[in-house]
Amino acid sequence: MSGSLVLALDAMGGDNAPDMVVAGANVARVRYPNLQFRLFGNSEKLEKLLRRFPKLAQVATVVASETVIEASEKPSQALRRGRQSSMRLAIDDVSEGKARGVVSAGNTGALMAMSKIVLRTLPGIHRPAIATMFPTTRGESVMLDLGANIECDAENLVQFAIMGAAFARSVQGVRRPTVGLLNVGSEESKGHEEIKRAAQTLREADLPLEFHGFVEGNDIADGTVDVVVTDGFTGNVALKTAEGTASMYTGFLRATFRRSIFSKLGYWMAKPALLALKRRFDPRRYNGGMFLGINGIAVKSHGGTDALGYANAIGFAVDMMTQGFNEKVIRDLESLDQGAKDAAEAAAQ
Amino acid sequence: MSGSLVLALDAMGGDNAPDMVVAGANVARVRYPNLQFRLFGNSEKLEKLLRRFPKLAQVATVVASETVIEASEKPSQALRRGRQSSMRLAIDDVSEGKARGVVSAGNTGALMAMSKIVLRTLPGIHRPAIATMFPTTRGESVMLDLGANIECDAENLVQFAIMGAAFARSVQGVRRPTVGLLNVGSEESKGHEEIKRAAQTLREADLPLEFHGFVEGNDIADGTVDVVVTDGFTGNVALKTAEGTASMYTGFLRATFRRSIFSKLGYWMAKPALLALKRRFDPRRYNGGMFLGINGIAVKSHGGTDALGYANAIGFAVDMMTQGFNEKVIRDLESLDQGAKDAAEAAAQ
Numbered sequence: 001m002s003g004s005l006v007l008a009l010d011a012m013g014g015d016n017a018p019d020m021v022v023a024g025a026n027v028a029r030v031r032y033p034n035l036q037f038r039l040f041g042n043s044e045k046l047e048k049l050l051r052r053f054p055k056l057a058q059v060a061t062v063v064a065s066e067t068v069i070e071a072s073e074k075p076s077q078a079l080r081r082g083r084q085s086s087m088r089l090a091i092d093d094v095s096e097g098k099a100r101g102v103v104s105a106g107n108t109g110a111l112m113a114m115s116k117i118v119l120r121t122l123p124g125i126h127r128p129a130i131a132t133m134f135p136t137t138r139g140e141s142v143m144l145d146l147g148a149n150i151e152c153d154a155e156n157l158v159q160f161a162i163m164g165a166a167f168a169r170s171v172q173g174v175r176r177p178t179v180g181l182l183n184v185g186s187e188e189s190k191g192h193e194e195i196k197r198a199a200q201t202l203r204e205a206d207l208p209l210e211f212h213g214f215v216e217g218n219d220i221a222d223g224t225v226d227v228v229v230t231d232g233f234t235g236n237v238a239l240k241t242a243e244g245t246a247s248m249y250t251g252f253l254r255a256t257f258r259r260s261i262f263s264k265l266g267y268w269m270a271k272p273a274l275l276a277l278k279r280r281f282d283p284r285r286y287n288g289g290m291f292l293g294i295n296g297i298a299v300k301s302h303g304g305t306d307a308l309g310y311a312n313a314i315g316f317a318v319d320m321m322t323q324g325f326n327e328k329v330i331r332d333l334e335s336l337d338q339g340a341k342d343a344a345e346a347a348a349q
Numbered sequence: 350m351s352g353s354l355v356l357a358l359d360a361m362g363g364d365n366a367p368d369m370v371v372a373g374a375n376v377a378r379v380r381y382p383n384l385q386f387r388l389f390g391n392s393e394k395l396e397k398l399l400r401r402f403p404k405l406a407q408v409a410t411v412v413a414s415e416t417v418i419e420a421s422e423k424p425s426q427a428l429r430r431g432r433q434s435s436m437r438l439a440i441d442d443v444s445e446g447k448a449r450g451v452v453s454a455g456n457t458g459a460l461m462a463m464s465k466i467v468l469r470t471l472p473g474i475h476r477p478a479i480a481t482m483f484p485t486t487r488g489e490s491v492m493l494d495l496g497a498n499i500e501c502d503a504e505n506l507v508q509f510a511i512m513g514a515a516f517a518r519s520v521q522g523v524r525r526p527t528v529g530l531l532n533v534g535s536e537e538s539k540g541h542e543e544i545k546r547a548a549q550t551l552r553e554a555d556l557p558l559e560f561h562g563f564v565e566g567n568d569i570a571d572g573t574v575d576v577v578v579t580d581g582f583t584g585n586v587a588l589k590t591a592e593g594t595a596s597m598y599t600g601f602l603r604a605t606f607r608r609s610i611f612s613k614l615g616y617w618m619a620k621p622a623l624l625a626l627k628r629r630f631d632p633r634r635y636n637g638g639m640f641l642g643i644n645g646i647a648v649k650s651h652g653g654t655d656a657l658g659y660a661n662a663i664g665f666a667v668d669m670m671t672q673g674f675n676e677k678v679i680r681d682l683e684s685l686d687q688g689a690k691d692a693a694e695a696a697a698q
Contacts (some may be wrong), residue, residue, distance in 0.1 A: 184585040217589025221597040236533040240566025245594040248570040259622040266619025273612035
């Protein structure tokens with residue numbers, strides 16, 4: 001196989017690491033036969049686990065690391081003290097060209113800080129963003145930023161739009177994704193200065209995306225656009241609000257079916273349909289926080305996920321590698337710059 | 350009855366006005382026998398409607414107004430051109446002391462702009478905020494601001510906390526409400542400067558509330574705190590995101606029960622329990638955007654609600670009037686100022 005499909009896994013990150021990571025890699029191995037893994041962590045434990053998965057062992061290399069970044073560590077601490085950690089060595093592996101991407105279910109802030117420092121950002125990208133896919137009424141959409149940047153200016157938001165659209169094209173196969181800026185109303189006069197300036201740029205730019213304009217909170221679940229763009233503060237709150245609401249609803253539904261003997265019977269009658277509904281919203285399907293704008297591929301898995309969820313996070317990394325996500329972003333940024341230059345020249349004449 | 354329980358209704362605001370407004374007032378009349386209404390709008394239509402509700406007619410006065418603020422009008426337009434509108438005259442009524450509060454299902458931006466200009470803010474309040482109640486896993490909570498202030502500083506957030514807690518004490522009967530600042534994490538180091546400064550003030554102040562610290566998006570539906578405080582941009586997005594998610598879930602559930610003959614049967618078996626669930630989330634129960642910080646009582650009803658929802662919005666106005674909401678806010682602001690002075694003096698000695 002080509003050396004380009006090697007993935008570095010932080011095998012010690014996550015609630016049930018390294019077992020869950022190795023089991024997840026084994027699921028991904030079946031889905032992506034060209035993939036090779038470099039597993040960073042406690043070599044004794046990892047070698048022992050690999051004995052359970054002989055086929056995975058054929059495409060996996062164990063790289064010993066001494067320490068683990070704790071979930072409670074601040075990014076600054078992790079940067080200083082985590083140089084020999086499984087997470088850091090996995091990221092170093094990408095910068096050294098031994099792997100094309102890294103997946104970790106460990107500390108999000110540490111993973112972002114280390115990825116930025118070690119791999120740096122793509123040429124022209126000011127700030128990387130965290131993106132995720134989520135289920136909507138119409139299918140699936142992607143939203144960013146989810147917390148990497150608490151405050152964002154117009155240029156950041158425009159770059160997020162470009163990266164989100166490139167993700168939708170690469171991973172979801174949407175030819176020309178629709179993009180919306182999250183705001184408090186859909187009229188052009190709504191919102192703060194930065195979001196209005198970002199809208200202005202996106203309206204005028206010639207990019208491989210369809211700028212829809214402003215969208216509101218309810219448009220997230222409605223699936224009004226393929227890509228929802230917002231600052232990291234709002235995006236983080238919106239995503240967690242949606243998760244909390246879904247979980248409240250599920251909890252009440254469960255209690256509802258337990259209310260009486262009739263509702264219990266009703267549950268059993270409707271069970272296949274209800275299980276289909278549950279699968280539709282299965283968080284493992286959407287398990288992957290993609291670090292967009294990093295000069296390399298970095299995906300954060302949810303810490304509490306299982307093998308199936310981890311395999312899905314690996315899948316996002318594979319799609320971004322094989323579909324040339326970073327190359328698309330670089331090309332679109334150049335086209336945006338060229339457009340701005342052309343407009344300035346035309347205005348000067 | 351005492352003259353203090355007179356409410357001015359913008360009878361022309363809302364999708365089904367004035368019918369829905371008059372029918373809603375009639376529902377509220379039964380609940381609050383001491384209430385009197387002043388109905389602003391087309392007197393011919395209103396007199397005709399009142400003939401259907403003779404008992405309401407006994408406690409209602411029709412005040413003729415010439416124009417109506419349209420849903421699409423900008424606040425600035427409404428201020429200039431709407432001086433003879435039903436909405437404006439109803440607000441004027443409060444400033445002239447003929448009514449204690451105003452309820453409208455019309456244009457939110459216009460209602461806020463006019464209320465601020467005509468009634469002004471409570472002494473010490475820099476900016477009014479819009480608050481609403483919503484269902485949670487544990488019961489009901491209140492959130493503000495929902496869109497009146499796109500950008501907020503630390504002092505605004507502290508004042509929102511005081512107003513939200515005073516609302517929970519007045520309307521929900523919570524003796525000492527818990528208050529959380531909406532943020533991207535619960536640790537003290539999270540978030541931007543203004544939110545950290547607001548947290549610092551709330552941690553040190555001696556107020557009739559329990560400051561919980563930072564809360565995250567999922568804490569909204571979890572009901573972690575009685576009062577969720579945030580800027581108007583984030584609050585607006587969060588509320589609409591929660592509404593959109595709930596509506597997506599309901600839509601999928603409906604489709605799920607239609608999937609097969611078995612799931613349809615299951616629905617019929619579980620129907621009483623499912624209807625109870627529906628009632629639990631009935632948006633009419635939470636119909637009321639309270640304008641907190643206005644020197645007077647102003648409540649915005651959802652434009653598309655029915656008589657029952659409108660009666661609930663009236664109920665919020667009644668509770669705020671009878672429970673001395675504004676007096677509580679003034680007292681708490683004074684106590685905050687006194688605390689700051691005492692601390693400054695102690696520091697100077």
